[in-house]
Amino acid sequence: MRSLRAVWVVLVLVVVASGMAFGAETLLLRQPDIFGDRVVFTYAGDLWEVSAQGGDAVRLTSHPGTESYARFSPDGEWIAFTASYDGNNDVYVIPAEGGEPRRLTYHSGNDVVQGWTPDGRAVIFVSWRDVGFGGPQAYQVSLEGGYPEPLPLGQAAYLSMAPDGKRVAFNRNWGEFRNWKRYKGGRAQDIWLADLSRKSFRRLTHYEGIDRHPLWVNGKIYFISDRETGVNNLFELDPGTGKITRLTNHRDFPVYAPETDGKRLVYECGGALWVYDPARGAETRLRVRVPSDRWRSRTRRVKPSEHLGDYDVSPDGKKLALEARGDIFVVPRKGKKWINLTTSSGSRERYPTWSPDGKWLAFISDRTGEYEVYRIPAEGGEWEQLTKDLRGQLYHLRWAPSGDYLAFGDKDYNLYVLEVSSKKLTKIDRCLNHKDYEFYWEISDYQWSPDGNWLAYSKVDDNLNSSIFLYNVKSGKRFRLTDDTFDDFSPSFDLNGRYLYFLSQRNFAPKMDPSE
Known part of the structure; x- marks a missing residue:
């Protein structure tokens, strides 16, 4: 009996080891977004979707070009993203479960998706189409298509529209400075708040370093900054009082590309995806496996x-x-x-x-x-x-x-x-x-x-x-x-x-x- 029991233990260990080998976690997952229990992200230039608990991802796109900046619509029915199906980076949408992409913008400028209007009728994006060398400007384009309308923000990047559709939190400058840590130069970003109904603007942060990528969550503005630790972490800003609170404590790798469905946030850190739950005040790392053929990494002459x-x-x-x-x-x-x-x-x-x-x-x-x-x-x-x-x-x-x-x-x-x-x-x-x-x-x-x-x-x-x-x-x-x-x-x-x-x-x- 002891020898038989030992055989079973060995078999179980072999099975577990095999499962771990074939189910290894995939890293270099980028630009995620979350809606309920679904997370969409870019990996190897394609869009993938996975459960907000992690697990095996499902491919949504397979074009040889790059699909990026995916954003769920407010009702979760659509995904807007930037892609180059027709040769230039333009705005496209697909059903959230996947399908044939539909093109919404037609311009030689670089159009980068930022999100949706709260009613889900239009996609918000930034573009260099009208500014040339300068920073981008913000536009919205109807889900049904048509000519994009500029948003009255001036130079704007990483913008997030409040649920009331009247206020916009945004940065003035574009750039993630991934290869320039603790940047404190002239293009360092601060958080701005625009009230579209009153046509007023207010600068919310005055930090010499990076305050980037504001997001509306439960009436507060969440953003990433390298203040306090020298490494990008997630922060909360009360737009009424100006109080700023650090929420995460990543020290080895910086936080990038946060997004939210208004309840939870997802972001990339150390090549992996993380979900932050404001209700619990804690973050969770998602263990994601991307079952890709990884043809670009195959040995070739x-x-x-x-x-x-x-x-x-x-x-x-x-x-x-x-x-x-x-x-x-x-x-x-x-x-x-x-x-x-x-x-x-x-x-x-x-x-x-x-x-x-x-x-x-x-x-x-x-x-x-x-x-x-x-x-x-x-x-x-x-x-x-x-x-x-x-x-x-x-x-x-x-x-x-x-x-x-x-x-x-x-x-x-x-x-x-x-x-x-x-x-x-x-x-x-x-x-x-x-x-x-x-x-x-x-x-x-x-x-x-x-x-x-x-x-x-x-x-x-x-x-x-x-x-x-x-x-x-x-x-x-x-x-x-x-x-x-x-x-x-x-x-x-x-x-x-x-x-x-x-x-x-x-x-x-x-x-x-x-x-x-």
Whole structure:
């Protein structure tokens, strides 16, 4: 009996393990909306629907383009969304259970669905159709079709109409800043309240960071903000008293794209969907499985020549090292076979650069989970890791002509010199400023002297002018060559190493931002 019981236990464990394997949770679920017990969201460019308790999702769309910003109608009968079925991002609707999409807008501008009017007769969307470079404006278009009507809000984004249809909570600026955490620049959003009947506007928040995506729930305005924690969380705002209360406490991942049916809210966080219930004052993570064929992630053959990145010419001029789809290739003269030096589908290799003697290639790779510097014999062989414990993106590997050192920068504006033989890494400088245009962000403007003993580089000063500096690898000392009176950059030694040339802007003509 004991052995039979043990067999049953093993069988049960096998079945459970198999079920878990085939029922793994799907992540990267985006832009959800909720109505009662139904949640609609975007995954891999298509719309899916799932229970508000989680479980297996059901596909609603299958177009090769992207369907996004799905919103249930107030009665739950329709779903409005943005799609490109006919080549441009326009507003479409489908029955909530799925069906053939019906197009509501016809304009070359980008139309992004925001929601519905409270009576369910029209879809609200924002569009850049009439503003060009500026922020979007809000419109409504009838469910039956017709010409869209502008809403009298001016520049508006992420808007939510109150149940009475007279008040609108909204932001002035568009943008989620997913790749710019704790943004506090000129496009940081505040919550505004418009009273359409009185034609009045009132700014409800005055936070220097992000207050975005307001939603009406039980007479209060819910929104996301990075105030208090530095990470987007869900907040409640009383429009009468101005009192603001934080409702969630996510610390690892920010909250994005909240939506509501007026009773509960759904949002994305950490790639998963969460439901917040104001009545309970608690959030619940939905465990969702999307039974997709995931055809985009299947193994397939590609031509690396169609996906080229950075490159470097060998010292003898006979070979080219280049990156293509995350691997490093050596390309001989025309007609010869490409050689894949790294062959690593699980990591990304970038910025190949030849050693002065042509025997090695240095590059960066994220095979450890963070970018580090490596080298590999130019004829192929084992990788040698030269750095460890670095974090974030690295830039512009440059060998010293002696072959003894490598210089590179990183996303935190640090500049490093690496002694190759000992693997000793020295941070020689850091810049705390960047110019207000696209050319110089990290410290990336540096050149070696012909003997490999000096590294010349430019660094941005507090007045946003650059100055020229020198670093000596033997003494470890740094020298400033120019002050911040003028904008000095692009240093370069002559062939004998006797002179250092650089570019300089020596005029005081004002320069406008390219976007102004």
